[in-house]
Amino acid sequence: MIEVVCAIVEQHGRVLLTQRSEQMRESMLWEFPGGKLEAGETEHQGLVREIKEELGIDVQPYHRLDPVQHPYPNHTIVLIPYLSHYNGGVISLLEHRAYRWATPDELADFNWCPADVLIVEAYLELVKNRG
Numbered sequence: 001m002i003e004v005v006c007a008i009v010e011q012h013g014r015v016l017l018t019q020r021s022e023q024m025r026e027s028m029l030w031e032f033p034g035g036k037l038e039a040g041e042t043e044h045q046g047l048v049r050e051i052k053e054e055l056g057i058d059v060q061p062y063h064r065l066d067p068v069q070h071p072y073p074n075h076t077i078v079l080i081p082y083l084s085h086y087n088g089g090v091i092s093l094l095e096h097r098a099y100r101w102a103t104p105d106e107l108a109d110f111n112w113c114p115a116d117v118l119i120v121e122a123y124l125e126l127v128k129n130r131g
């Protein structure tokens with residue numbers, strides 16, 4: 001099972017989404033930025049490292065949401081989402097095709113990686129309950 005961590009980064013009521021590039025698996029689909037955990041690293045360390053590597057920004061994970069398991073044709077992943085603070089840096093698209101800061105209302109309009117659908121739902125529920 002491949003463990004993938006992803007960050008739900010919020011700023012001014014919007015959330016950061018990234019679109020996978022033509023070269024990546026699950027190409028052109030939208031996701032929360034992140035990537036695979038490496039051996040010996042904690043979820044926090046892996047998430048901070050991945051976001052720095054692919055977007056050049058600093059994030060601080062602060063709240064773990066329920067992981068979602070998803071079987072892709074050649075590999076099964078468990079996707080582990082963290083609400084995360086944006087700690088600075090300017091976004092550079094070092095691996096992705098595009099990024100957006102989307103409002104919760106807009107999230108349903110994106111063509112998501114299938115593993116993210118339940119995570120988007122859980123996030124929307126959380127936003128609703130915040131009032």
Ligand SMILES: Nc1nc2c([nH]c(=O)n2[C@H]2C[C@H](O)[C@@H](COP(=O)(O)OP(=O)(O)OP(=O)(O)O)O2)c(=O)[nH]1
Binds near residue numbers: 024026034
């Ligand atoms: N980062 C990320 N990956 C996701 C999400 N949803 C989802 O199904 N995935 C899948 C896509 C890939 O199959 C896998 C993550 O692989 P990746 O290619 O982004 O990770 P990585 O940068 O560590 O990969 P690699 O190039 O070193 O192989 O998880 C998501 O929200 N964020």
